[in-house]
Amino acid sequence: LMALVALLNADPDVDGILVQLPLPKHLDSDTVIQSTLPEKDVDGLHIINAGKLATGDLKTGLLSCTPAGAMILVRQIHGKDLSGLNALVIGRSNLFGKPMAQLLLNANATVAIGHSRSRDLPELARQADILVAAVGRAEMVKADWLRPGVTVIDVGINRVAAPEKGDGKFKLVGDVAFAECKPVAQAISPVPGGVGPMTIAMLMANTVIAAHRRGGVTAPSF
Numbered sequence: 001l002m003a004l005v006a007l008l009n010a011d012p013d014v015d016g017i018l019v020q021l022p023l024p025k026h027l028d029s030d031t032v033i034q035s036t037l038p039e040k041d042v043d044g045l046h047i048i049n050a051g052k053l054a055t056g057d058l059k060t061g062l063l064s065c066t067p068a069g070a071m072i073l074v075r076q077i078h079g080k081d082l083s084g085l086n087a088l089v090i091g092r093s094n095l096f097g098k099p100m101a102q103l104l105l106n107a108n109a110t111v112a113i114g115h116s117r118s119r120d121l122p123e124l125a126r127q128a129d130i131l132v133a134a135v136g137r138a139e140m141v142k143a144d145w146l147r148p149g150v151t152v153i154d155v156g157i158n159r160v161a162a163p164e165k166g167d168g169k170f171k172l173v174g175d176v177a178f179a180e181c182k183p184v185a186q187a188i189s190p191v192p193g194g195v196g197p198m199t200i201a202m203l204m205a206n207t208v209i210a211a212h213r214r215g216g217v218t219a220p221s222f
C-alpha cells in the first residue's frame with residue numbers, strides 16, 4: 001500500500017489521492033495518510049493541511065471534505081459570517097469534529113465541542129444556534145435538545161434494523177432524531193442525502209483545486 005501511495009505521489013497525471021477509510025485492522029491508517037503528498041491530499045487529513053486549518057490558513061491547504069461540505073450547508077442558512085452565533089459540534093475526531101469546530105470558529109461563531117465526557121450535552125445543545133452532530137449513535141439528538149430555530153447538521157451515519165423493509169433489512173439514520181427535530185429546527189440536513197453527498201462534492205472540489213495549483217493557475221474557491 002505504501003508503495004502504491006509513493007507511485008501515485010510521483011505520478012504527474014494524478015492530482016488527488018484519497019485513502020479510503022477504514023483500512024483493514026493490521027494497517028496503520030495514519031502512517032498511510034501521512035505518506036500522501038499534502039498537495040494531493042484531497043481528503044485534507046495530512047498534518048500539513050490539518051495544521052494550516054488549525055492556524056487559520058484556509059487558502060493554501062486542502063480542507064477536510066466532510067467539514068468543508070457541512071460548512072457550505074451552514075453558509076446557505078447563515079451566510080459567511082457567523083458572528084454572534086453559538087455553535088455546538090458533538091464529536092471531537094480528527095476526521096470531522098476538530099476541523100468542523102475550526103471552520104466554524106474561523107467564520108466567527110462561538111464554538112463549543114461536546115464529546116463522551118461532556119456533562120450535560122442536552123443543556124449545551126439548547127444554547128446552540130448551529131448544532132452539528134458527528135457521534136455515530138443513532139438518533140441521539142432529540143427534539144427537546146434543540147433551541148427553536150436552530151440549524152442542525154447531521155453527520156452521523158448509522159445502520160439500524162428496518163424490519164418494515166423485510167426480514168434482516170437495514171436502513172441508514174443519522175445522529176439526530178430527524179422526524180421529531182425537523183419541526184423545531186430552521187433547517188436540518190437529512191441522512192441519507194445531506195452531508196454525505198456534500199462530502200463527495202467537496203472531494204471533487206478539492207481535486208479541482210489541487211489540479212489548478214499543480215498546473216500553476218488560480219484555483220476556484222468553493
Ligand SMILES: NC(=O)c1ccc[n+]([C@@H]2O[C@H](COP(=O)([O-])OP(=O)(O)OC[C@H]3O[C@@H](n4cnc5c(N)ncnc54)[C@H](OP(=O)(O)O)[C@@H]3O)[C@@H](O)[C@H]2O)c1
Pocket residue numbers: 066090091092093094095096097114115116117121134135136137155156157158195196199
Ligand atoms: N457523511 C459523511 O461523509 C461522514 C464523514 C465522516 C464521518 N461520518 C459519520 O459521522 C460519525 C462520526 O464520525 P467520526 O469519524 O468523527 O467518529 P469517531 O472518530 O468515532 O468520533 C466520535 C465522537 O463522538 C463522541 N461520542 C461518542 N459517544 C458519545 C456520546 N454518547 N455522547 C457524546 N459524544 C459521544 C466521541 O467522544 P470521545 O472523543 O470522548 O470518545 C468522539 O469524539 C459516524 O457516524 C461516521 O460514520 C460521516
